[in-house]
Amino acid sequence: MNRCSFLFITLLAPCVFTLSASNVPQAQATLPVLSNTAKKAPPAEKQLPSIAPTIKNTPQPVAITATATKKPVKGSKGSAEPICTIDTSSDGPIILGSKGSIASVKEKVAQVTCATEAPAARETKRPRLAAINKHITSKSAIILDAETGDTIFAKSPDNPRQPASTIKVLTGMIAIKRLKKNEKVEVSRHAEKMPRSKVYLSTQKQYKANDLINAVLLASANDASVALAEKIAGSEKDFAKLMTLHARLWGAKNTICRTASGLTAKGQQSTARDLAQIFRHAMQDREFAKRMKRTKIKTSYGKLLRNHNRALWQVNGALAGKTGYTNMARQTYVGQFQRGDDTIVVAIMGSETMWTDIKRLVEYGFKRKEQVRIAQLEKTKSES
Incomplete structure (x- = not known):
């Protein structure tokens, strides 16, 4: 060897x-x-001479x-x-x-x-929606599909809170159904002394029901709300009971009315879900929807009424809405929006940044509707 x-x-x-x-x-x-775990071979006394020079082809790497x-x-x-x-x-x-x-x-x-x-390769990647909860100040909020009533988004939607002037949706709807447009309405001292918002009605005059309904729904007038309530039910207290009954009939089971105006009152409450349900039903009435879409209108006695719902000119697709505010309730809102074939209802309560919240919720609602539609189309294709 x-x-x-x-x-x-x-x-x-x-x-x-x-x-x-x-x-x-x-x-x-x-x-x-x-x-x-293999042990290394012990080092040799002499290094093995390289055989690389004698190999014609380039040495292959470790396979x-x-x-x-x-x-x-x-x-x-x-x-x-x-x-x-x-x-x-x-x-x-x-x-x-x-x-x-x-x-x-x-x-x-x-x-x-x-x-x-x-x-693995995925199908069409859908855009992820930001966690909307982190970007709104509302204590409670909800987005409903206006056509089906299905919930698109909800944040503490059943927590009862003071509704403020959003409850005037019930006041206006009942007045539309109970009074003729030209029917005369007197003003009591109680109605005249209502705090702002108001249209400064006088006990010395009579007003057309049509003018007062517009004052309630557009200008959120507290004095007009009480005047209509007393005309219909005899007293604001009895009218509030009528409001609660109508809310129940529309599925708003957690709404209790104590005033026609929505001013803070002990025992008065509603929820974001209830407000959305009430507004959804109200918008099915053509007369109500027609009034709520106006940005401004003049009364028969020459007073200009401006709509408090800034979403009509600030938010794409806004159809109608009702604002509200009291120190106890903070900012409240309920409104309906439409883009293409999609219609949604947005309601918020206890907000500190109402208009920002509304814009974000509306955008979220329509994007979510689009996602659901895409998912349904993909499901239909996969099944066919």
Whole structure:
């Protein structure tokens, strides 16, 4: 046995060398599967002479196949941390590199990295909607599909709160149904002394019901609300009972009325869901909807009434709405919006930034409707 052969056997004891008689410089070593626990071969006294110069072709790199398994990474949805293992059972022997030592092979194996597998191709990616709760100050809010009554979004929608002037939707609707437009309405001292908002009615005059209804729905007049209530029911207290009954008939089960104006009163309450349901039903009445869409109108006695609902000229798709405010209730609102074939009802209570909240909720509502429509189309396609 010559010295070269002895060194090969000493260094590469686990390897089986096959030497060709016709082509001695070309050597191939077959190695068993390497494990991370395999011990390194003891260093030789003399370094093995490199055989690279005698090989005609450029030495091939280590051929290693690695299988990867996914391990979820905490805090990152859908990401994966690959775990790699060496698999040589099906790919044949590992080919030594130019250095020609087991240590060099181990070094190459240690440097193997596995890229995370690419996620499976998805269908059309839908835009993610921001968490609207974090971007509104309203204590409670709701978005309803005006056609079906289905809830699109809700934030504490059934928490009872003071409704403020949004309750005047009931006052106006009952007056439309109970009084003729030209019917005369007298004004009591109680009505005349109502605080703002008001149109400054006088006990010395009579007013047409049509003018007072517009004053209630557009200018949110408290004095006009009480005058209409007393005309219809004899007293504001009895009229409030009538309002509560109408709310019940429209599915507003958590609404209790104590005043015709919505001014803060003990025991008076409503919810965002109830306000939305009431307004949704009211807008099905053509006369009510027609009045609520106006931005301004003159009374028969020449007074200009301006609509308090700024959404009519500030929010795309606004059809109608009723505002409200008291120190106890804070800002309240209920309104209906339409874009294309979609119509939604938005109600908020206890807001500090009413108009900003309304704009954000309206945008969210229509985007959510679009998402639902896309999902339904995709479902229909997959089933067909």
